[in-house]
Amino acid sequence: xxxxxxxxxxxxxxxxxxxxxxxxxxxxxxxxxxxxxxxxxxxxxxxxxxxxxxxxxxxxxxxxxxxxxxxxxxxxxxxxxxxxxxxxxxxxxxxxxxxxxxxxxxxxxxxxxxxxxxxxxxxxxxxxxxxxxxxxxxxxxxxxxxxxxxxxxxxxxxxxxxxxxxxxxxxxxxxxxxxxxxxxxxxxxxxxxxxxxxxxxxxxxxxxxxxxxxxxxxxxxxxxxxxxxxxxxxxxxxxxxxxxxxxxxxxxxxxxxxxxxxxxxxxxxxxxxxxxxxxxxxxxxxxxxxxxxxxxxxxxxxxxxxxxxxxxxxxxxxxxxxxxxxxxxxxxxxxxxxxxxxxxxxxxxxxxxxxxxxxxxxxxxxxxxxxxxxxxxxxxxxxxxxxxxxxxxxxxxxxxxx
Amino acid sequence: xxxxxxxxxxxxxxxxxxxxxxxxxxxxxxxxxxxxxxxxxxxxxxxxxxxxxxxxxxxxxxxxxxxxxxxxxxxxxxxxxxxxxxxxxxxxxxxxxxxxxxxxxxxxxxxxxxxxxxxxxxxxxxxxxxxxxxxxxxxxxxxxxxxxxxxxxxxxxxxxxxxxxxxxxxxxxxxxxxxxxxxxxxxxxxxxxxxxxxxxxxxxxxxxxxxxxxxxxxxxxxxxxxxxxxxxxxxxxxxxxxxxxxxxxxxxxxxxxxxxxxxxxxxxxxxxxxxxxxxxxxxxxxxxxxxxxxxxxxxxxxxxxxxxxxxxxxxxxxxxxxxxxxxxxxxxxxxxxxxxxxxxxxxxxxxxxxxxxxxxxxxxxxxxxxxxxxxxxxxxxxxxxxxxxxxxxxxxxxxxxx
Numbered sequence: 001x002x003x004x005x006x007x008x009x010x011x012x013x014x015x016x017x018x019x020x021x022x023x024x025x026x027x028x029x030x031x032x033x034x035x036x037x038x039x040x041x042x043x044x045x046x047x048x049x050x051x052x053x054x055x056x057x058x059x060x061x062x063x064x065x066x067x068x069x070x071x072x073x074x075x076x077x078x079x080x081x082x083x084x085x086x087x088x089x090x091x092x093x094x095x096x097x098x099x100x101x102x103x104x105x106x107x108x109x110x111x112x113x114x115x116x117x118x119x120x121x122x123x124x125x126x127x128x129x130x131x132x133x134x135x136x137x138x139x140x141x142x143x144x145x146x147x148x149x150x151x152x153x154x155x156x157x158x159x160x161x162x163x164x165x166x167x168x169x170x171x172x173x174x175x176x177x178x179x180x181x182x183x184x185x186x187x188x189x190x191x192x193x194x195x196x197x198x199x200x201x202x203x204x205x206x207x208x209x210x211x212x213x214x215x216x217x218x219x220x221x222x223x224x225x226x227x228x229x230x231x232x233x234x235x236x237x238x239x240x241x242x243x244x245x246x247x248x249x250x251x252x253x254x255x256x257x258x259x260x261x262x263x264x265x266x267x268x269x270x271x272x273x274x275x276x277x278x279x280x281x282x283x284x285x286x287x288x289x290x291x292x293x294x295x296x297x298x299x300x301x302x303x304x305x306x307x308x309x310x311x312x313x314x315x316x317x318x319x320x321x322x323x324x325x326x327x328x329x330x331x332x333x334x335x336x337x338x339x340x341x342x343x344x345x346x347x348x349x350x351x352x353x354x355x356x357x358x359x360x361x362x363x364x365x366x367x368x369x370x371x372x373x374x375x376x377x378x379x380x381x382x383x384x385x386x387x388x389x390x391x392x393x394x395x396x397x398x399x400x401x402x
Numbered sequence: 403x404x405x406x407x408x409x410x411x412x413x414x415x416x417x418x419x420x421x422x423x424x425x426x427x428x429x430x431x432x433x434x435x436x437x438x439x440x441x442x443x444x445x446x447x448x449x450x451x452x453x454x455x456x457x458x459x460x461x462x463x464x465x466x467x468x469x470x471x472x473x474x475x476x477x478x479x480x481x482x483x484x485x486x487x488x489x490x491x492x493x494x495x496x497x498x499x500x501x502x503x504x505x506x507x508x509x510x511x512x513x514x515x516x517x518x519x520x521x522x523x524x525x526x527x528x529x530x531x532x533x534x535x536x537x538x539x540x541x542x543x544x545x546x547x548x549x550x551x552x553x554x555x556x557x558x559x560x561x562x563x564x565x566x567x568x569x570x571x572x573x574x575x576x577x578x579x580x581x582x583x584x585x586x587x588x589x590x591x592x593x594x595x596x597x598x599x600x601x602x603x604x605x606x607x608x609x610x611x612x613x614x615x616x617x618x619x620x621x622x623x624x625x626x627x628x629x630x631x632x633x634x635x636x637x638x639x640x641x642x643x644x645x646x647x648x649x650x651x652x653x654x655x656x657x658x659x660x661x662x663x664x665x666x667x668x669x670x671x672x673x674x675x676x677x678x679x680x681x682x683x684x685x686x687x688x689x690x691x692x693x694x695x696x697x698x699x700x701x702x703x704x705x706x707x708x709x710x711x712x713x714x715x716x717x718x719x720x721x722x723x724x725x726x727x728x729x730x731x732x733x734x735x736x737x738x739x740x741x742x743x744x745x746x747x748x749x750x751x752x753x754x755x756x757x758x759x760x761x762x763x764x765x766x767x768x769x770x771x772x773x774x775x776x777x778x779x780x781x782x783x784x785x786x787x788x789x790x791x792x793x794x795x796x797x798x799x800x801x802x803x804x
Contacts (some may be wrong), residue, residue, distance in 0.1 A: 359416040359744065361425070361751065361772055377773060379782035381452050388453025392750035399748055400450060401457020401470065402477045402653060 001394050002283040002329040003241075004322065005290045005386075006276075007063065008315055009056060009249070010297025010339030012351040012370050016305050017342075024296070024305055024341065025352070026369045028312040032320045033354070033368035036333065039326065040356030042365040043378025045386065046348075047337055053348040054383075056297075059336035060255040062383030064235060064290070074157065074227025075251070080147040082254025083139045089231035091151040092186065097163065098122065098144045098218035099171075101198075107167050111144040113216035118206035119146065122218055125204055129196045134189050141250060148223070150189065156182035161224035162194060171222055190223060197221050234260030235288075239391050244282045246275060247292035256290060264289070273318040280321060283329070288390075292336075293318075300339035308341065330357035330393050332386065333368070350380065357393060403796050404685040404731040405643075406724065407692045407788075408678075409465065410717055411458060411651070412699025412741030414753040414772050418707050419744075426698075426707055426743065427754070428771045430714040434722045435756070435770035438735065441728065442758030444767040445780020447788065448750075449739055455750040456785075458699075461738035462657040464785030466637060466692070476559065476629025477653070482549035484656025485541045486665075491633035493553040494588065499565065500524065500546045500620035501573075503600075509569050513546040515618035520608035521548065524620055527606055531598045536591050543652060550625070552591065558584035563626035564596060573624055592625060599623050636662030637690075641793050646684045648677060649694035658692060666691070675720035682723060685731070690792075694738075695720075702741035710743065732759035732795050734788065735770070752782065759795060 013023040046052070047059040048068060057078050058068035076093035087093050098119060100109040119140035126138045134152040141147060158177040164170070174190040176183030198220050201207060207217035235243050237260070244264040245256030253263050264282050272293055279291040293315055299308035325331055334353035337346045352373030354365075363377035374380075381389070391397050415425040448454070449461040450470060459480050460470035478495035489495050500521060502511040521542035528540045536554040543549060560579040566572070576592040578585030600622050603609060609619035637645050639662070646666040647658030655665050666684050674695055681693040695717055701710035724733055736755035739748045754775030756767075765779035776782075783791075793799050 359742070361417060361776075362423075363773060363776065375777075377776040379446065379776060381782070385452035388451070388750065390453070392453045392455055395745050395749075397453065397455040397750050399455045399457055401460030401474060 002286070003288045003390050003394055004279055004283055004325065004329065004331050005063070005288070005390070006279070006319070006331070006333045007060070007290065007292045007336050008296055008333065009292055009294045009336055010300050010346065011312060011315070012335040012338040012349065013300065013308070014338065014340045014342065014347065014349060018305055023370055024308040024312055026371070028309045028316065030312065030316040030368055032316050032323065033333065034366060035323065036319070036326070036331070036356045037354050037368045037372065038366045039362060040354045041360045041363050041378055042352060042354045042368070042373045042376025044350040044370070044373050044380050045334055045353045045383055046350050046380070047383035049382065050350065051348040053346050054337040055346065056249065056336055057251050057255050059383060060252055060292070061259070063334070063336065063386050064255070064259050065238065065384055065387035066232060066259060067384060071230045071232055073230050074225055076157075076225045076227035077229040078254035078258055079225070079251055080149050080254065081258040082250035082252070083141045083147045085137050085139050085147055085149050087149055087229045087258065088151065089229050091149050091229045092155050092157050092226055093229055094148045094150070094190075094223050095225040096146045096148050097222040098146060099220050099222045100216040100218065101171070101220045105170050107164060107169060107171055109216050110163070110165075110167060110222060112218035113210070115144050115210075115218050118210070119218070121206050122201060122204060125200050126197050129193065129200060131189055131193055131196065136193070144218070146221070154182045155186045156180055157226045157228040158183045159187045159190060159226055161226070162190075163222035163224045171220065174223060194221055194223065232259060236260050239288070239387060240396060241287040242285075243288040243290070244286040245290045246279050246282065248275070249292060249294050252292045261290060262286070272314050273321065276318040276321050280325060283325075297339050300341055301344055303341055303344045305341045326356040328358060330355060330390055332390060334386075353378065353386070355389070355393070359393060404688070405690045405792050405796055406681055406685055406727065406731065406733050407465070407690070407792070408681070408721070408733070408735045409462070409692065409694045409738050410698055410735065411694055411696045411738055412702050412748065413714060413717070414737040414740040414751065415702065415710070416740065416742045416744065416749065416751060420707055425772055426710040426714055428773070430711045430718070432714060432718040432770055434718050434725065435735065436768060437725065438721070438728070438733065438758045439756050439770045439774065440768045441764060442756045443762040443765050443780055444754060444756045444770070444775040444778025446752040446772070446775050446782050447736055447755045447785055448752050448782065449785035451784065452752070453750040455748050456739040457748065458651065458738055459653050459657050461785060462654055462694070463661070465736075465738065465788050466657070466661050467640060467786055467789035468634060468661060469786060473632045473634055475632050476627055478627045478629035479631040480653055480656035480660055481627070482551050482656065483660040484652035484654070485543045485549040487539050487541050487549055487551050489551050489631040489660065490553065491631050493551050493631045494557050494559050494628055495631055496550045496552070496592075496625050497627040498548045498550050499624040500548060501622050501624045502618040502620065503573070503622045507572050509566060509571060509573055511618050512565070512569060512624060514620035515612070517546050517612075517620050520612070521620070523608050524603060524606060527602045528599050531595065531602055533591055533595055533598065538595065546620070548623070556584045557588045558582055559628045559630040560585045561589045561592060561628055563628070564592075565624035565626045573622065576625060596623055596625065634661060638662050641690070641789060642798060643689040645690040645692070646688040647692045648681050648684065650677070651694060651696050654694045663692060664688070674716050675723065678720040678723050682727060685727070699741050702743055703746055705743055705746045707743045728758040730760060732757060732792055734792060736788070755780065755788070757791070757795070761795060
């Protein structure tokens, strides 16, 4: 018996004026989701807690059964894991940008002319940097984005960022944010790292070529979002399941990887039906597969209700491939957080969930919408309840007591 | 104003294929429960938490308002209390079997030929055993089962069991499970206790008689499930109620007794309507009476849906005797956990609850089923909420604040 958890990022919404007070999910034609609603049980979920506005990272942590209040130490460790870096408990992970400074050290471009090539070579050179007292692992992500992990004795995540978030000024020095020796030591190490990287990057052939072609060189790094990697029981230990994670978003892949899920098809470019097919295929190897589909959230950040409806309908068509899966296995579909077209961002409203499979107490809901879900048989649950419910439905839960 | 809490052990279920997707509770004719549903308010309960698969002991602790995560230290203390032993905070309680070993010390029968007579005399002899440094209280339960409580300085529950759970091998020595002096001391004491008991039992007239009649002697004890007795506020102190507990299952009686409820009609053999009548009668002496009815859970462990329906209908008939009670008093009916016919064991699905009485906000539910309950006015609550709700309905709650 397998379990597939489909997280439709930001699919839930508030009523939208331009849709006559309907939500995009209510306005969209969702034949397959509605069929699943009919055969399954629905409810609403506060992924973190009522009214708490989740990030995708904290929401996914909670849905996987990890209390984000305990385990979320900042975006850094999860971004770094998403990029493909190993991040060990106690290490400090930091998000970085390749950027451009002029000869006076003034920031000219926070994204180094939106550099898209040569970052792997630059990262390789940076990985060769030696700062006595700390170990360095550095990796380039997409475009100007990259991630840094440092390990060693006496480090602290409590340091300021060097990114001034505007151009025409010098990058900030990294400063300790408390009076501990650890924070001072870490700030010193990071300032030294930035200085050394500057030297390495300035003389790098990739940058020489960029300058010769009239492009801005990636001659410095901006650091932000330092976080200490939490110590976390792996998903496999916690639930006794072999688990995989499919997500186009590095941050979500990072949460999955950090929790011990195997990242499947990491960098594959594919459409939504390709992702769903990949997830279904992965259930032959994994007991549990998490699939994140980002399209509806992207449309929300653009404030485009029609685009969101189109995205939802595309997701619905793709989910048609899963209708047979629920005969012997469990399928759960939910949104990780509400994303509001009017706010163009996440909100803290609860999200709909449906669970379909052989032994759910199917209810009389017949459409997959926010408002129908609120009348479903699951009533109102929390994100951290979901894995326990699924594990129990799979008959793999342990009895607490006699 | 009195309150009667009827816990129908394992009555809730998942949809059963052989019942065309109905649960046994949905398939059963339950005229009285349905009438109570009409007059009362319903909801679903996670006795511990959503998806968490309860034991009957942990479920009853939670329903009585005691967090099992804090107070459940293993089955031992509750079994011992159920047998009728006083168990004081900090003492170690252990479940035991009378068993048979041969002359070489090899286990021949884990249940001493299913001994049924003479165990009280054997227990009396064991109670006379003196092990310097610890106090011993020992009591026989039904058949080969018995319970041991030891008290004294420097004891730990963190010791292994001596029961090898198979025959043809020697019983295990009790070993410390951590490196503490307390665990080592406790293991030493228990090994010595087992040795001394062996001597006492070998020469006991009950065993001489068994051997002369061709039966296996109860010449050793197997120990398992050591637990330290938690310190717990009595139910009477906690809620200001004089409370009684009626249960055919020793483990449930033990939970009740441990929490300070008076065990009523402990060893009475009676049918379900006899139990209900006993509970109703007990409300003349007690403010609050908990009645556990085991029949539906037994049918579930047998995997017999028809037998479960028969049990539910028998419970329903018996509850007919309570219809007048709810005019002036409160009656709550719930299952302590779901028991699944297909899994033949407890599951973590929520259970239905109904509360009937003079001032409940009765809802529009009209049948007592898992799915109807999910639409009830109580929505979805936790086991630990129930006593607070009942106490408040009885107008005996204290105000928190001004």
